[in-house]
Amino acid sequence: MHLLSRKRKETFVKILCFLVTAAVIIPLLWIIGDVIYNGLAAWNISFLVSPVIQGGIGNAILGTFIINGMACLFGIPLGVLTGMYLSEYGQEGWFASMVRTTVESLSGIPSLILGLFAYATIIIALSQSATDRHYTAIASALALGLMMIPLVGKATEESMRVISNDIREAAIALGVPKWIRTTRIVLAIAKGGVLTGSLLAFARISGETAPLLFTALFSNFWPTGINQPMASLQVLIYNYALSGYPNLVTQAWGAALFLALIVVAINIIVRVYTKPKYKEGF
Amino acid sequence: MQTKLDVQDLNAWFYQKQALKNVNVKIPEKMVTAVIGPSGCGKSTFIRCINRMHELVPGAKVSGKVLLDGADIYGTMDPMDVRRKVGMVFQKPNPFPNMSVADNVVAGLKLLGTYKKQELSELSDANLKSVGLWEEVKDDLKKSGASLSGGQQQRLCIARALAMNPEVILMDEPSSALDPASTAKIEELVKKLKNETTVIIITHNVQQAARISDMTAFFYLGELIEFDQTANIFESPKNQLTERYITGRFG
Ligand SMILES: Nc1ncnc2c1ncn2[C@@H]1O[C@H](COP(=O)(O)OP(=O)(O)OP(=O)(O)O)[C@@H](O)[C@H]1O
Ligand SMILES: [Mg+2]
Secondary structure, three states, X not given: OHHHHHHHHHHHHHHHHHHHHHHHHHHHXXXXXXXXXXXXXXXXXXXXXXXXXXXXXXXXXXXXHHHHHHHHHHXXXXXXXXXXXXXXXXXXXXXXXXXXXXXXXXXHOOHHHHHHHHHHHHHHXXXXXXXXXXXXXXXXXXXXXXXXXXXXXXXXXXXXXXXXXXXXXXXXXXXXXXXXXXXXXXXXXXXXXXXXXXXHHHHHHHOOOHHHHOOOOOOOOOOOOOOOOOOOHHHHHHHHHHHOOXXXXXXXXXXXHHHHHHHHHHHHHHHHHHOOOOOOOO | OOEEXXXXXXXXXXXXXXXXXXXXEEEEOOOEEEEEOOOOOOHHHHHHHHOOOHHHOOOEEEEEEEEEOOEEOOOOOOHHHHHHHEEEEOOXXXXXXXXEXXXXXXXXXXXXXXXXXXXXXXXXXXXXXXXXXXXXXXXXXXXXXXXXXXXXXXXXXXXXXXXOOOOEEEEEOOOOOOOHHHHHHHHHHHHHHOOOOEEEEEOOOHHHHHHHOOEXXXXXXXXXXXXXXXXXXHHOOOOHHHHHHHOOOOO
16 A cells, blocks of 8 residues: 555656656757748858848858857956966965956856946947947957856866866976966866867857847948957847848848857767767877 | 985974974985885875975975985975975876876976977886886877876886986885786886985885885884884884884784
């Protein structure tokens, strides 16, 4: 009797778990299916390679990569240095705890606020007057780069911290100074984790729209430099989806599919890369 | 007997806990000195004071002098220089997993200095030969140092310490994590090493101390109880504690 009721309970829990999982997975599959179905309807070669002015999204694709690339140029080195500091130098003391708190706060700041910060510092500083704002992709990159710092920093710190102290001691015993030990031994061993963290941070900022809306703004043309307004997939989707014109809404789906592919591709690369290797050697 | 290391009134602490109490000893040059004693008696702390690694542990403190060829390593010497002159091999083999076998051997030189590629490669080969690893790894020089067997890794670590051309080499139970065959190879190597350098080796295995060392130091509760030629320690120990320890009655 007792056993039976126990078995029943177990079955009940199993069914409940299944239903909850389904409740999570179904909307996800629905979204993915929707994006693929509607997105593919917009896709053809010229859609992907011509600029907005000619009815394509080519300049927005390029713009997203340029803005993300600039964000990486600034976010990854600062993130790595921060992580390195926290793992190897900042175990205790007021400065370390200040850095730690700052990084944690930074990761909690809404991206909209980071965009506002970039707007307030760069756009307003570069503008002639309140009616003639100088919008620039550099400001977008600043906002996205700031977002990357805590992501890359945490990944770096964690992948350095798990390295056995035996390795550090081996380098100390050889009389290797701390800076060289940290960069050429500990960071070198942790580089897989740093790379993974950087890729995931790249994927993360690829979806951010708010900080781009009032910094890089948009452009219908191929970019000719970085210090100018620039199209991005995110802002294109935002503008087109709200436009109300059926053909633009279709194009928004097409852009969404491309953006989704970037994120999925990065996640697959990370998966393959971090899969445990049984091969010996490197 | 030329004195290589002259340890005078050495005390060491971890926070409030005193791990070494007034140790005085003269370690002879180009000989193997074994350090024995029960677990927790301060053996590791003692050798880590000789390459200034003890002070890196949180709460660590040291007092006293350690003269290397007459110069106090706690004086004006840079701790990094001390560690280049006094090499160390650890209980657990710790090759750098991001470096090849060949690069591991010359890791210290490579990270520190301005050696030419050719010089490094020659030094790497030579040191692999002197630890008897060359024949086993000569086709795998480009593989990761971490891909070797435990015993091979430990000999790689010895080669890495030797490549710095140290005046003293400290070993903290270098074979305790290894199988008997690998242990025998390490022991052969230690006996050979004293032609070139001064060796101080910690061992938990008193038979090993008897087999490979010229001098033996017995520690108990942070104190150096007895230091003498190994033959004397094993045949006619002067202290009761020493006798009880080497006959296996405690520890
Ligand atoms: N990091 C540390 N912090 C605090 N106390 C420590 C630390 N390392 C060692 N001790 C203490 O110092 C004393 C000496 O330790 P040490 O490691 O030198 O002993 P040992 O003789 O090498 O022992 P074993 O044979 O187990 O390796 C011990 O009582 C130990 O508990
Ligand atoms: Mg020990």
